[in-house]
Amino acid sequence: MAALLWLIPALPFAGALLLVLFGSRLPRALVTAIGVGSVGISAAITLLLGFEYLSERPAFYHQELWNWFSVAGFSPSVAFHLDALSMVFIFVITFVGFLIHVYSTEYMADDPDYTRFFACMNLFVGSMLVLVLADNLLLLYLGWEGVGLCSYLLIGFWYKEPANGYAARKAFLITRVGDTAMAIGLFMLFQTFGTLHIQSISTEAVQVWDAGAKMAVIVAFLLLGGAVGKSGQLPLQTWLPDAMAGPTPVSALIHAATMVTAGVYLIARMHVLFELAPAAQMAVAVIGAVTLLLAGCAALTQYDLKRVLAYSTISQIGYMFLALGVGAWSAAVFHFMIHGFFKALLFLCAGAIILALHHEQDMRRMGGLQKKLPVVFWTFLIGAASLAAVPLVSAGFYSKDQILWLQLAGENGNVWLYLAGLLGAFITSIYTFRMVFITFYGESKTHVGHQPTLAIRVPLIVLAVLSLAGGFIELPHNFGHVVLFSDFLSPILPAVSVVPDFSRYEWMLQLLAAVVSLSGIFIAYLIYLKKPDLRASLHRSDLAMAVHRFWHSGWGFDKLYDMLLVHPYVFLAKVNKQDVVDSFYTFVARLTESFHLLFTRSQSGLLRNYVMGIVVGAIMILTITILL
Amino acid sequence: MILLWLIVLLLAGGLLAWIAQRWHTASPRWIALFTVLTALLLTLMLWFNTGASPTGSAWLLQLELPWIPQWGVGFSLALDGLSLLMLSLTFFLGLLAVLISWREIQSKVGFFHFNLLWVLAGIAGVFLAMDLFLFYFFWEVMLIPMYFLIGIWGHENRRYAAYKFFIFTQASGLLMLLAILGLYFIHGNQTGTFTFNYFELLNTTLAPAAARFLMFGFLAAFLVKLPVVPFHSWLPDAHSQAPTAGSVILAGLLLKTGAYGLLRFVLPLFPTATVEFAPWAMLLGVIGIIYGAILAFSQTDLKRLVAYTSVSHMGFVILGVFAFNEWALQGVVMQMITHGLSTGALFILAGFLYERLHTRDIRQMGGFWATAPKMAVVALVFVMASLGLPGLGNFIAEFLTLVGAWQANNWLTVFATIGLVMATAYSLRIMQKIFLEKNLEQTVLPDMNVREMLIAAPMLVLILWLGLYPQPVLDLAKPAIEAQLQAYNKPSVPQEVEPVSQTALYLPAADSVYFQNLKGAFYERK
DSSP, X not given: OGGGTTHHHHHHHHHHHHHHHXXXXXXXXXXHHHHHHHHHXXXXXXXHHHHHHHHHOOSOEEEEEEEOXXXXXXXXXXXXXXXXXXXXXXXXXXXXXXXXXXXXXXXXXXXXXXXXXXXXXXXXXXXXXXXXXXXXXXXXXXXXXXXXXXXXXXXXXXXXXXHHHHHHHHHHHHHHHHHHHHHXXXXXXXXXXXXXXXXXXXXXXXXXXXXXXXXXHHHHHHHHHHHHHHTTOTXXXXXXXXXXXXXHHXXXXXXIISGGGHHXXXXXXXXXXXXXXXXXXXXXHHHHHHXXXXXXXXXXXXXXXXXXXXXXXXXXXXXXXXXXXXXXXHHHHHHHHHHHHHHHHHHHHHHHHHHHTTSOOBXXXXXXXXXXXXHHHHHHHHHHHHHTTOTTTOHXXXXXXXXXXXXXXXXXXXXXXXXXXXXXXXXXXXXXXXXXXXXXXXXXXXXXXXXOOHHHHHHHHHHHHHHHHGGGGBOXXXXXXOBHHHHHHXXXXXXXXXXXXXXXXXXXXXXXXXXXXXXXXXXXXXXXXXXXXXXXXHHHOXXXXXXXXXXXXXXXXXXXXXXXXXXXXXXXXXXXXXXXXXXXXXXXXXXXXXXXXXXXXXXXXXXXXXXXXXXXXXXXXXXXXXXO | OHHHHHHXXXXXXXXXXXXXXXXXXXXXXXXXXXHHHHHHHHHHHHHHHHOSOTTSOSEEEEEEEEEEGGGTEEEEEEEEHHHHHHHHHHHHHHHHHHHHHHHHOOSSHHHHXXXXXXXHHHHHHHHHBOBHHHHHHHHHHHHHHHHHHHHHHOOTTHHHHHHHHHHHHHHHHHHHHHHHHHHHHHHHHHHSOOOOBHHHHTTOOOOHHHHHHHHHHHHHHHHHHTXXXXXXXXXXXXXXXXXXXXXXXXXXXXXXXXXXHIIIIIHHHOHHHHHHHHHHHHHHHHHHHHHHHHHHHHOOXXXXXXXXXXXXXXXXXXXXHTTOSHHHHHHHHHHHHHHHHHHHHHHHHHHHHHHHHSOOBGGGOOOTTTTOHHHHHHHHHHHHHHTTOTTSHHHHHHHHHHHHHHHHOHHHHHHHHHHXXXXXXXXXXXXXXXXXXXXXXXXXXXXXXXXXXHHHHHHHHHHHHHHHOOHHHHHHHHHHXXXXXXXXXXXXXXXXXXXXXXXXXXXXXXXXXXXXXXXXXXXXXX
């Protein structure tokens, strides 16, 4: 079975290639079969491989396809490395990816560019799989840039609208800034280790570098740069809200469940490096904490349903970074998986709503959908409960609680990080249920057109089940104590060292988290459903509205970057369009030309002038000779 | 001998094409196609037959014929992996150049193909010549037909562009000629044999000051050709005014002769002087990368835009050449090939668009994906190649160059890497302005036809192949690169320099062997 590993990324690639080459000539049913089928078979192989992996429990499967190139000892291969960490990722990518592909067959049914959509989606899934299966950082980089390309293509999928193209380019450019940092990190790693093979680097790094070595810190920061760019964390988060310009299944797959968590994967994969660089690891936690708060506040003020979810994604990835920053590697990966389920679910529900309301995305024009779209309502509610970490029943509670708990219990954590996480949880449950109440309750404002059929309903229900039940594979010590997930990852990702004797406080903290979550929901209920006056009074306050506008604009980052970077660059380019260097050569040419004009005048054909010239010249030469 | 036949074939094919126009207007096209195809097949045959040299020498084939023995000029050609790669690229792009001119060129068809084939002959000669006199000769042979190609079949401002191109390359070429002569006399003085032979001149011992001067002479020609900022300003004009075939040959091949010259002549001839100059050269490279990228971003003329991306990409070449290690040099060789393909493809696309729209102004384009999806996909691939997307050949080139450059100079490499972000900005702009957004003028752009697909398909396959499995190319280039680097891998022993060498340039002194001989001859005659 392990020999089939290569098929997992190869099938989506093959699907994309077929669709690009012959797509325009194929009937739609065949396009669907290729587009959905390729990912479906990949998912099936992943499941089979997963069962085999669980029963055999090898350290990893390794498969080398070919030697990419080999220059003076630098010899990366196109080779795949499947261990528990990549197992979790490929499971989410292929399985959630498959559900989203199924969903897309209905969502995109009326689009004239149906084939192009599936070609890009398949290409994305293939690249993402390469990213998480690569056994060396260069191949990882290939997947990394590949998903960036697909993200660009899919954000700008409806290319006729210039704003979509702008969002797409913005996403590509900003993530490329991070990628550049990462590339420099790769140069340094290669210089030190002579290879980019991940396992070799992980084993050798401990011997070559002491904890806190300068090189290790720099490299870790550079890799963090790449992670921050891809995962939409501060300070490179500004592209993600705009990325919602793409079709909703794209947002679900790329900008919620998979690609944006590539940064989390990278840090978890290179955790040895980050352990050697405490400063960088602390930075990961701080970035996570700050991002989750800023993005949470921004989410509170958005009216576009998808933008709320986008900011929510940034914020939730902030939680993952928070976990990574304190060394709670498996908690981060656990939250990645659960988040993948519920966020994909929420996006798909949002898509169903948008489709039903004739591409209306503004929540102010929704309302009363509870009765009209019951399946969507219930599944959205489940997703929202998971996002808001409603205690006991939702998977999000268990994954988020673990992260919060380890902020205090873990040795690297501290109380500030914990408080940031807790405050973030409070904000999260407010904005989540703000969405629920505005969208599904109150009076109906827009006519409901399209009722979701099977292709939309089934993915929603499957993801809803996972968003509820997914949490039960990892339960806290004092509550069932199931550690299936962290056990599974333990060969790859070391456990957090916990402060001794701290666990007696665990139930108190859990209670606190539960109270915070529920009170957030209650506040949302008060403001957005029960007491509209409260909301009206908020709207009357100038200060509140100023804050609202500031948060709505995503804390003004876009403006800041435009002012500091974009405008100066564009200005510089515009000013120098004619190339100032060329003016020097033009000047030389002009000078020659004017001399030419000057001397042609002397060629008058008048003999006396020539004689005069000869005489003057002779006198000058004589004078010079005598003087010298 | 086959090396000689390759060049003779092109020269003869060119003449024949010119003459054949009298019989039939289409015949020059077929003659040119047949000639270049034969040359390409011969080169590929060489590739598959020679393989690795059994003796361990980098040289696969050598040819030595006397030419002007009195001056020590020989007709000496030699082929190693590097030349073989460059020849393959030359004939491949040459073939495409013939194909894309099929429709575009309608006037003076015979003379056009004469010039086209003679440029190719000159380029092939440059890649093969192992005699500096002969090298200079071919350097000129490729210049003059190119001048005609731009000046006769170019766009609206062709005269200006052709003059500019000619003056820049000619002036810098003359400096190289001076340096060649200087080297010739110094070597002659030292050894008593006056020769232009490359292999003999490699053993010349040079005083540091003399080496510096001679190196600058060679650099002048190569840096202008490459081009390096601030000597680049001929390029945007020449590239944008030339007919499509001319642009492809300029960007794909002529620029590469500069890079080739650096590798073949500057590195091995002046090992100490280049090491001194290396940080400055790398700085020039980085400036080129960034400056070219900024200028590319602001252009509205599609061909001018692509021309400036060439300036930016060629910055990587000089950055890598002066890093003096195998990673960087392999990166440079890859860059020469992949840039030839990707930029060539972008110029070809610009040609396709011009044929349909009669404009190169991207402000008048937009939304063409809807009616020309095939062209859009092809453009997407090459735009991605130009921004260095992994999986395509240019990535391997740039990554290897940067890895190598990093070993030599950290900060400059950081700035060069930032150039990749800028490359993203201008590359995406190409896609955006031409194929995305709204179709403002409601132009219905016909998609690529079969002939055009036949041109694009091999380029697509090659750029993907080079991105996923570049090893055959790297293997072929390896011995040649190691040979160029020999002088740098030796433990650095300070070279023995004659103490008398205070003058900047070794000119034949009055008592030198050369003058003694001359004097002897003179008195005998008296």
